[in-house]
Amino acid sequence: MxxxxxxxxxxxxxxxxxxxxxxxxxxxxxxxxxxxxxxxxxxxxxxxxxxxxxxxxxxxxxxxxxxxxxxxxxxxxxxxxxxxxxxxxxxxLPQGSGKDKVNAKAAEMKAAQKAKQKNSPFKAVLKDISNIFVPMIPAFVGSGLVAGIAAILTNLVTAGTIDAANWQQIIDVMNILKNGMFSYLVIFTGVNAAQVFGANPTLGGVIGAVVLLTGMNPEAPIKNLFTGDALAAGQGGIIGVIFAVWLLSIVEKKLHEVIPDAVDIIITPMLSLLVIGLLEIFLIMPLAGFISNSMVSGINWVLAVGGAFSGFVLGALFLPMVMFGLHQILTPIHIQMIGETGKTLLLPILAMAGAGQVGAAFALWMKLRKDKELTEMIKGALPVGILGIGEPLIYGVTLPLGRPFITACIGGGIGGAVIGAIGGVGAIAIGPSGAALIPLIANGRWWGYVLGLLAAYVGGFVATYFFGIPKDKLAEQELAEATVVESNDVVETADTTVAAHATSSFTAVANGSVHPLEEASDPVFAEKMMGEGYFVEPTDGAIFAPVAGKVSTIFPTKHAIGITTASGLEVLLHMGINTVELSGKPFEILVSEGQKVTPETQVAAVDLAAIKEAGKGTSMMVLITNMNDVETHVLEKTGVVNASEEVFKATTI
CATH class of the missing domain: 3.30.1360.60 (Glucose permease domain IIB)
Structure with a gap:
């Protein structure tokens, strides 16, 4: 059966x-x-x-x-x-199933990348900044999208497209919801910073609220000790708050050590607020304000002066910053820019880095479509990549392959150059990236951001398609495409229609001695699991084709060659026993796939001594692998022969 x-x-x-x-x-x-x-x-x-x-x-x-x-x-x-x-x-193989390959590979690469990085105080600061703001991302996204809708409606009211009498209250409600986040951002930052630094979260929130100067008399404002100007509410922003809460954690811990337990709950918070509050108002706010203003002004100057060039540099370098965790330092800068100018011109440019990755992933998918493992990873990572979550693509796809990571950076630079050339493309909130950032683009310039996205997609795709595909992956793809149409569990080429009652003559593939398959040292061949045939024990390394036909397959490790005869027989020349383990070193292939050969064609030069030294057999096996199409076969000669001497015949059904 x-x-x-x-x-x-x-x-x-x-x-x-x-x-x-x-x-x-x-x-x-x-x-x-x-x-x-x-x-x-x-x-x-x-x-x-x-x-x-x-x-x-x-x-x-x-x-x-x-x-x-x-x-x-x-x-x-x-x-x-x-x-x-x-x-x-x-x-x-892992000790478990193959599920969640994208996340597993991403986690593995990310861990490996982090292991290579040296710990430093600067990186510790970046990690703390990340821990402060990551919990706020959902609120940034929600409030930002609400603000984006409010901005669109406001633009429509201004343009006269919709009636202010019907829509203004809705806009006002949306702005109230948005301001619940952004107006009191310094308080949320203080609470989270206190949790990160080990201070009391409520005290951290109070320290954050100090920069709002809610108790100050506007007619008699507090003076800036350095300039003599009046302090402005929010001066120094979240940068000052983070530094102040860090100091709070130090002071609070010291006071807990020295204040008696009986009065600790009263004295410690009071002294902490007095010490840090005074430092914040008279020292930290002026200094932090100067620093943050200088950073915002510097970035705006680079963008204004550099245009497309600055956009390309920022867009191209952002992925490496993400890889090394340096991107977290930009979060307070974005927020400060929004607070001072109503938008961050930096975020849309940096978002192009993720778009470049998306383009690179599409190129990999198209170019290496037969690599099922890679395409599954890409399909899993692309949707979130399009929405601006880039880690799965970075650590699961582009970074492990090497070249695509570089070409993805180039795509991001191209998108950044487009936005930099257009100018004035800013985001009114942080959090989203990729396509999700479109509703948050200020002043109706979403079209400029979309053009940048498209340019980054195309740039990443083109750069990767032509220059970013790893050579080993290309070789695997070409090997997969070189074979063949599968039919009835047999590999066939265009000319493998089996001719009826056609007889093919087979020859000795080398000088030496011919033997029946039953004498082979490998039971796979001896028991004829692969088909009928014979083998030659060679006396020299010149190996010839066993039959006239066309070379259909050359195995990557060079130890086996497939030949298809004109009558449709599929012949396997297997050079040596277990020689696949030698990775092709003893073999020099002298023909190419698709080349027509005859028994006089030398197909390979084999180093027999190297095979023997490796402990492998030198038998040159000749097998017909589609025996279902063979009616009769006969080994006509055994013993000593010369290369190309006829020894075997087979007739098709």
Whole structure:
């Protein structure tokens, strides 16, 4: 009874089951005919079950567990197996399932990247800043989108498109909701900073509220000790608040150590507020205001003077900043720019870095579409990437591949250059990026931001498509495309229609001695699991084609060549026993895929001494792998022969 035909995925899962489960398989590779697995516990392997799998021709349990599938199909089964596990060929399988590959790979790369970075006080500060603002991101997004809708409605009222009498109150309500976040941002920053630095959160909120100067008499304002000018509410902004709360944490801890427990709850908060509050009003606010104003002015100057050039530099460098965690330092700058000018001109340019990644990911998807593992990662990471969440694409796709990370940066630079050239494209809130930032673009200049996004998408795509695809990935893609149309579990080319009752003559592939397959040292060949044929024990390394036909396949490790005859027979020349493990070193291939050959064509030069030194066999196996199309075959000669001497014949059905 014929075995039921299974899909590649089903065969892969059945092999895992027979090998004792995925957790029992350490790694997977394949040669021209066999899936080769290193297993963790040989006692869990069920050879009988493996042999019963439809599509499996045989099993050999040697140093590796070898499941014979046959040429053309074995690479697809092996690829399906590693795709299920979420690893590459030759990589160790995780102790579990292959789910969540994108997040797992992203986490792995991110952890590896962080491990390479040296700890420093500066990076510790960046981490603290991140911890302060990350909990506020949802509020930034919600309030920012509400503000964006209010801004759109305000623009429509101004343009006369909608009636102010009907819409103004709605706009006012939205502005109230928006101001609940942004008007009291310094308080939220103080609370979060206190939690990060280990101070009392409520005291932190009070220190944040100090910069609002709510108790100051406007007719007799407090003077700036350095300039003599009146202090302005909010001067120094969140930068000053963060520094003040850091000082608060130090003072509060010291006071807890020295103040008696009986009065600690009264004296410590009072003294903390007095000391830090006075420092904040008379020293920190003026200094922080000077620093933040200088940073905002400097960035605005760069943008105003540099235009497209500055936009390109900022857009191109932002991904490396994200990779090293340096981007967090920009958050207070964005907020300060919004507070002083109503918008941040920096955020839309920096958002182009994520758009460049999206373009690069699309190029990888298109160029390497046969790489199922990579395309699955891209499909999982693209939606959030388009919405501005770039970590899955950075750590799961572009950074592990190397080149695409660079070309994604170039795409971000191109988008930044477009926005820089247009000028005046600012965001009224932070939090969203990518397409989600469009509603938050100020003054109706969303079109400029959209043009920048499109330019970054296209720039990242073009740069990656032509210059960013890794060479090894290209080679894998070309190998996948070079074979073949699958039909009835046999790989065929355009000219593999089997001619009826056609006889093909086979020859010795080298000087030496011809032997029947039964004498082969490898049971896969000796038991004719792969088909009928013969082998030659060579006396020199000049190897010739065994039959006239066309080269259909050259295995990457150079140890095997597939030839298709004019009558449709598929012939495998397998050079040596277990020589796949030598990674092609003893073999020099002298033909190319698609080339027509005859028994007089030398197809390879083989270093027999190197094969023997590696402990491998030198038998040159010649097999017909589509025996279903063969009616008769006969080995006409054994013993000593010369290369290209006729030794075997086969006739098709």
């Amino acid at each position: 014929a075995k039921e035909e299974l899909t590649l995925n089903q065969i892969a899962k059945e092999i895992y089951d027979g090998a004792g489960g995925m957790e029992n398989v350490q790694n997977i590779v394949h040669c021209m005919t066999r899936v080769r697995m290193s297993v963790r516990d040989d006692s869990k392997v069920d050879q009988a079950k493996l042999k019963s799998i439809p599509g499996v021709l045989g099993v050999v349990d040697d140093e590796q567990l070898q499941v014979i599938i046959g040429p053309g199909k074995v690479n697809k089964v092996a690829k399906e197996m590693v795709d299920i596990a979420g690893v590459g060929l030759g990589e160790d």
